[in-house]
Amino acid sequence: MGYPHNVLANDEQVVLHRHPHWKRLIGAVVVLVLASAVAAFAAAVVNTTDWQSTAKNVLFIVIGAIWLIVVGWLTVWPFLNWWTTHFVITDRRVMYRHGVLTRAGIDIPLARINSVEFRHGLSDRLLRTGTLIIESASQDPLEFHDIPRVERVHSLLYHEVFDTLGSEESPS
Structure with missing residues (x-):
């Protein structure tokens, strides 16, 4: 830009x-990778349970919402700060x-x-x-x-x- x-x-x-310098984004990338890995692991654990599909869907939505909040706050926001500086x-x-x-x-x-x-x-x-x-x-x-x-x-x-x-x- x-x-x-x-x-x-x-x-x-x-x-x-x-x-x-791009080094300001290293923490954001680490958070993105770790948050995605944790969310994927949690979703896999939920998927292997024998709960009803409604309960599983609610948990998937909760996992996705937590992932979005963490990634938005600790990844997207630092990137936007870097980009607009x-x-x-x-x-x-x-x-x-x-x-x-x-x-x-x-x-x-x-x-x-x-x-x-x-x-x-x-x-x-x-x-x-x-x-x-x-x-x-x-x-x-x-x-x-x-x-x-x-x-x-x-x-x-x-x-x-x-x-x-x-x-x-x-x-x-």
Whole structure:
């Protein structure tokens, strides 16, 4: 899903658009597999009983409803959160938007960025992800977690900031 271009200025160009790293979805996938296995096992146990078909159908409905609630809450909702979280770098600003039902976001003009850092541990290095830390002129440093290929994003953002500052400060 591309970032909605209607939030960009007329001649603003997207340099980079990322969702959080897929590692945020590992727990959701594990829950999906385990919940499905437990529901299938429970349905198989119910199916082997010699109860009346009405009782079996009621139990199948209960198992299905519990499965839907668990999967919806612990699998679908995290996926929607991941899908609706955007980290965008344009030629003018850094934008971060997140939220499914209620949206929140922040914009940082490139000209106001003082420093750009990244941090990642061993597991993040193996998965090629990390935390990007942006310090702007008027705020405490902002941390953006689980940015895919954080070193590349750090370098790209640093060059965009340098190019922006260089073009504004260079004598014409």
